[in-house]
Amino acid sequence: MTQHTVEKTSITLLGLGGMGTALARAWLAAGHPLTVWNRTPARTAALAAEGARVADSAAEAVASNALVVVCLLDDSSVEEVLAGTGLAGKDLVNLTTSTPAQARARGEWVGERGARYLDGGIMAVPPMIGIPEAGGYVFYSGSPKLFERHQETLAVPAGTVYVGQDAGFAALHDVALLSAMYGMFAGAAHAFALIRKENIDPVSLAPLLADWLVAMAPAVHQTADQLRSGDYTEGVVSSLAMQVAGTQTFLSTAEQQGVSPELLGSYFELMRRRLAQGSGEEGLAGVIDLLVH
Known part of the structure; x- marks a missing residue:
């Protein structure tokens, strides 16, 4: 040795x-x-x-x-x-x-x-x-x-x-990141389901989907900044009111394609609930507060 x-x-x-x-x-x-x-x-x-x-x-x-x-x-x-x-x-x-x-x-x-x-x-x-x-x-x-x-x-x-120093923080970070991963997988599953019966090769959609997810990923930084400041309107481009108005298109498309809306429906419902509280100028950060008991 x-x-x-x-x-x-x-x-x-x-x-x-x-x-x-x-x-x-x-x-x-x-x-x-x-x-x-x-x-x-x-x-x-x-x-x-x-x-x-x-x-x-x-x-x-x-x-x-x-x-x-x-x-x-x-x-x-x-x-x-x-x-x-x-x-x-x-x-x-x-x-x-x-x-x-x-x-x-x-x-x-x-x-x-x-x-x-x-x-x-x-x-x-x-x-x-x-x-x-x-x-x-x-x-x-x-x-x-x-x-x-x-x-x-x-x-x-x-x-x-x-x-x-909190012994639980490693597990909490682990589960938080993996939870986001499964949310991404859920969105990707819905996307692939929408084209499943069409003459669209999923292999051709995959790079477009991957690039889109990468492009959207930086939005987490804006969400984090809003959660820290408490100002959920900071830097908002697509307001909650506008996004809620557009959800029906996603639901109708799913119905027309014979796809269950269950992977998106719960999130859309949270968006509608937040809007009902009079927060239409916000982005989506306020949805997080509805999840916390």
């Missing part, structure tokens, strides 16, 4: 699904001593051949290193796996997908057992891990000192973005 390898932080990784395995390979390739454990032992064989040490139990794996990374199925799996381990003095980084409330509760649970806690939200798929140019990154929240201590190690598989 070279001196360069010895200086690398040793890591324990619990969970070797698709993402866990990708993380493991990235750390091994960078020369980090790695101890792994997985509920299904067969998944450890390939990593053992690549230099990972395989622990017989989660408790043994946790005991092996100060830095413990968890990448399991869900929050209940995290508690089940860690319940019989000695966490005192450990630095625990939880990359398991969870809700903000679960992340906060898990941080408290870990703290009660004498460990320090960072939560993470992975904005990447396994093929992006270990490839900087792929653009993947991980949101981190929790102890700022803990993040600073391990940032270099955590940055090996993917970029790092620290979003605050």
